[in-house]
Amino acid sequence: MSELFEPLLRPYDEKRRAELVAAYMAVEHAAGPVPEVRFPALREPALRRTVARMLELSGRTLIRTSPAHWISGYDDAVREALAGDPACVLPIADRAVLVLVLIHSVAIPRAEGLLTDDSWLSPYPAPLEELRRRSQLTISELEAALRRLRAAGLVGQVKAGADEASGGYVPGPQFHRLTEAARRRLQEELILAAGPDSPLAAAIRARRRGARKERV
Amino acid sequence: MLVGEAVLGVYRQMFAALARDAGAVVDDPELVDIAETLLSAFAEAGEEGLSREQMRHVCRHHPAEAFENRLRVLRGLGAIREVFPKPNQLRYRASFTSVVGLMFVRRMMLDGGQSEMHRLLALEQLNVADPRMTAEQARAGAEGLGRAFRLWSVELLTLANSTIEELREQAPKLWGTAEIIERAERLHGAILRRWPELDRTCTELRAAIHAYGDASRRAAARLTDSAGTTRNLTLLPPETWRTYARTASREELAGVLDGFVFDAPAPWHDPAAIVTAVQEGPRTTPPRPAPPRPSVPDPGLSDRTPADRSEADRLAGIAEQVLRGRDRVEVHQVLNRDWATARRLLADLSAAHLHPELPYRLVWSDGLRARPGSSPSWLSDGVFERLGEAP
Amino acid sequence: MTQVDPQVLARARARITGPVAFPAAEPVPAGLTRVAAGERVWALPAWPDGATPAVLEEYQTLPMPLDRPGQARRVLAAALRCCWTRLDDAPWPGRAAALTDVLELYATTTRGDAELMRRWAVGDLRRLADTGWLLLDEEAGTVRPGPRTALWAEESLAPLRALLRRMPPPPGGSDE
Numbered sequence: 001m002s003e004l005f006e007p008l009l010r011p012y013d014e015k016r017r018a019e020l021v022a023a024y025m026a027v028e029h030a031a032g033p034v035p036e037v038r039f040p041a042l043r044e045p046a047l048r049r050t051v052a053r054m055l056e057l058s059g060r061t062l063i064r065t066s067p068a069h070w071i072s073g074y075d076d077a078v079r080e081a082l083a084g085d086p087a088c089v090l091p092i093a094d095r096a097v098l099v100l101v102l103i104h105s106v107a108i109p110r111a112e113g114l115l116t117d118d119s120w121l122s123p124y125p126a127p128l129e130e131l132r133r134r135s136q137l138t139i140s141e142l143e144a145a146l147r148r149l150r151a152a153g154l155v156g157q158v159k160a161g162a163d164e165a166s167g168g169y170v171p172g173p174q175f176h177r178l179t180e181a182a183r184r185r186l187q188e189e190l191i192l193a194a195g196p197d198s199p200l201a202a203a204i205r206a207r208r209r210g211a212r213k214e215r216v
Numbered sequence: 217m218l219v220g221e222a223v224l225g226v227y228r229q230m231f232a233a234l235a236r237d238a239g240a241v242v243d244d245p246e247l248v249d250i251a252e253t254l255l256s257a258f259a260e261a262g263e264e265g266l267s268r269e270q271m272r273h274v275c276r277h278h279p280a281e282a283f284e285n286r287l288r289v290l291r292g293l294g295a296i297r298e299v300f301p302k303p304n305q306l307r308y309r310a311s312f313t314s315v316v317g318l319m320f321v322r323r324m325m326l327d328g329g330q331s332e333m334h335r336l337l338a339l340e341q342l343n344v345a346d347p348r349m350t351a352e353q354a355r356a357g358a359e360g361l362g363r364a365f366r367l368w369s370v371e372l373l374t375l376a377n378s379t380i381e382e383l384r385e386q387a388p389k390l391w392g393t394a395e396i397i398e399r400a401e402r403l404h405g406a407i408l409r410r411w412p413e414l415d416r417t418c419t420e421l422r423a424a425i426h427a428y429g430d431a432s433r434r435a436a437a438r439l440t441d442s443a444g445t446t447r448n449l450t451l452l453p454p455e456t457w458r459t460y461a462r463t464a465s466r467e468e469l470a471g472v473l474d475g476f477v478f479d480a481p482a483p484w485h486d487p488a489a490i491v492t493a494v495q496e497g498p499r500t501t502p503p504r505p506a507p508p509r510p511s512v513p514d515p516g517l518s519d520r521t522p523a524d525r526s527e528a529d530r531l532a533g534i535a536e537q538v539l540r541g542r543d544r545v546e547v548h549q550v551l552n553r554d555w556a557t558a559r560r561l562l563a564d565l566s567a568a569h570l571h572p573e574l575p576y577r578l579v580w581s582d583g584l585r586a587r588p589g590s591s592p593s594w595l596s597d598g599v600f601e602r603l604g605e606a607p
Numbered sequence: 608m609t610q611v612d613p614q615v616l617a618r619a620r621a622r623i624t625g626p627v628a629f630p631a632a633e634p635v636p637a638g639l640t641r642v643a644a645g646e647r648v649w650a651l652p653a654w655p656d657g658a659t660p661a662v663l664e665e666y667q668t669l670p671m672p673l674d675r676p677g678q679a680r681r682v683l684a685a686a687l688r689c690c691w692t693r694l695d696d697a698p699w700p701g702r703a704a705a706l707t708d709v710l711e712l713y714a715t716t717t718r719g720d721a722e723l724m725r726r727w728a729v730g731d732l733r734r735l736a737d738t739g740w741l742l743l744d745e746e747a748g749t750v751r752p753g754p755r756t757a758l759w760a761e762e763s764l765a766p767l768r769a770l771l772r773r774m775p776p777p778p779g780g781s782d783e
Binding site: 477478479481482483487488489490491492495496497574575 | 622623624625659660661670678680681683684687717718719720734737738740755759764766767769770774
Binding site for chain 1: 611615624653655659665666668671
């Protein structure tokens with residue numbers, strides 16, 4: 001079963017090998033970034049390199065989300081290559097609803113100066129009522145999409161609190177798994193979509209034109 | 217008070233040209249608050265105006281000294297006037313101009329003059345089409361706009377060399393949208409067509425517009441290149457985000473995520489976790505003797521049921537214990553024990569009754585059974601029952 | 608742009624699409640586990656040294672959150688009781704069982720309003736089918752074990768077998 005990993009794991013003794021496998025499984029399946037104190041194979045740079053190479057075999061990459069915390073995500077080149085594959089793209093309604101959640105839960109609180117961490121996760125839920133009343137999507141579309149997004153860990157549901165705090169939806173744990181380039185791209189795409197006339201959008205377009213020219 | 221400070225900042229800048237000395241403009245945000253409070257009270261009062269006592273009343277949360285000071289200045293500048301509707305009756309009225317002035321200040325504070333610039337450009341465009349407009353007036357207008365664009369660029373350029381945080385905070389108020397620059401260029405073209413002799417003024421205006429566009433682009437480019445993967449979202453105002461979320465079509469929204477891929481849901485149901493779930497689940501038949509639990513290292517983690525689910529299971533367990541296979545049971549029978557235990561049990565049965573997912577009901581009749589010497593010393597007649605069919 | 612190894616892409620793709628059946632004649636990309644039944648084949652992840660995501664528990668690490676995992680697993684147990692009848696064999700591929708039997712068994716072994724239990728169970732069966740734990744054919748009214756059950760390690764199955772032996776037989780089905 002593990003022929004794939006054998007060339008990478010063979011040089012290690014049993015203990016190291018088990019540590020490597022545990023770290024690999026943890027970064028691939030955990031709900032959030034895992035602390036390296038719990039995983040020797042993430043703590044030691046040489047072993048961490050091996051974990052990263054195990055991930056590379058499936059187009060994955062190791063992401064450091066904060067000092068001493070790690071998780072895996074799609075490598076940027078792999079993401080770009082597969083994003084054109086129709087089988088790899090979320091249904092249109094799911095993408096639309098997810099973007100609404102990102103705007104209400106991250107972009108607006110950010111613009112209002114409420115968020116401090118540079119993260120796509122947010123404690124400010126987008127209320128379902130807000131998503132329904134102030135968008136072009138129908139309620140059945142919204143609810144079905146939110147169910148699917150929740151099952152995939154793309155949104156999380158926050159229950160209304162006893163202190164009258166209203167419940168709603170926040171970006172889910174999958175947003176831990178975006179590389180820095182992916183997070184940056186998400187920010188740019190949102191700005192291009194919502195403020196196409198802003199100087200910032202012009203600067204983003206100019207930079208992308210420049211990057212394309214360099215590639216050619 | 218931060219907002220108040222900001223109002224003052226704009227206020228000082230706006231009237232700097234008119235001020236006799238630096239001290240002539242208020243230096244306490246509270247004084248602006250008093251003026252606003254007064255002006256809105258005047259607006260509500262209508263043509264009756266306000267008496268001095270009424271003015272003091274609406275400003276009762278401010279110190280008397282501050283109020284007197286403000287009233288003196290506002291009267292001195294003609295923002296508030298004395299009127300005598302009847303002999304011996306002194307009333308006050310507010311001037312329309314002052315309210316407009318404050319509205320203007322607030323607007324300047326919100327967008328740093330962007331919308332004022334829009335309005336000015338629109339107004340100038342109308343003027344240029346007006347047959348009564350003279351070349352001299354057009355020249356003055358163009359020169360004024362040119363100066364504004366120049367000063368704007370200088371501020372932006374200075375800012376572009378400051379810290380990224382400062383730039384991020386200030387730039388949206390200063391930089392020009394594509395629309396404002398387009399408008400300015402249209403105006404420039406219109407002036408030049410009607411008064412070709414103003415070509416030098418127009419060339420200068422044009423250069424100023426370009427310098428401004430350039431400074432905007434430079435500030436934006438620096439922000440685009442800055443570190444951070446969500447921080448620039450703050451550069452569009454909340455209202456822009458809200459409008460987009462409200463009006464964008466399904467396709468436009470979805471397009472934002474072009475170029476992204478995500479994991480399919482892939483929960484892992486381990487055999488041991490399935491066994492645990494069945495053993496801990498609510499069931500109809502009395503549990504058979506449980507086999508030894510499989511070695512699951514941390515039972516707290518093995519099956520993370522949401523809190524309300526496990527609470528429902530707990531309550532169901534208690535309810536079934538009380539019912540012991542029956543469909544209903546008299547409450548006084550099950551509560552016939554020490555008070556602390558009985559009270560806890562009663563709380564659980566009530567909770568089971570109230571739980572929306574659980575098929576139990578607690579029904580009280582009117583009777584009250586006093587039981588001197590027993591615990592509890594009184595009990596209502598009531599039954600606890602299971603709703604629906606139980607196999 | 609650098610070209611990505613097509614095999615690497617194929618393995619990444621499997622994680623994005625989840626378990627999708629394709630004709631048995633098609634090859635499964637190298638480095639994935641081939642799970643076949645009849646004319647269909649699935650490409651599932653291959654983990655090193657027989658590890659499964661259950662290893663996360665040993666390291667006090669939470670897996671991706673799941674709604675009502677207890678209920679989902681009880682529904683899965685009821686389904687397995689009906690379609691994994693030869694308990695000495697592996698659960699995969701098992702056999703088709705009537706959907707009504709699964710719902711009936713779940714409703715009778717779980718306390719609560721039977722109609723409500725059935726409704727909930729249908730939702731869970733769908734989610735289990737979406738994630739490859741069951742194969743659900745709602746038109747034909749049948750349930751079978753899903754390809755993901757083929758990833759269970761044989762040595763981890765004893766307690767589950769014991770549990771299924773203790774569960775009541777499917778109401779309408781022929782229990783072997």
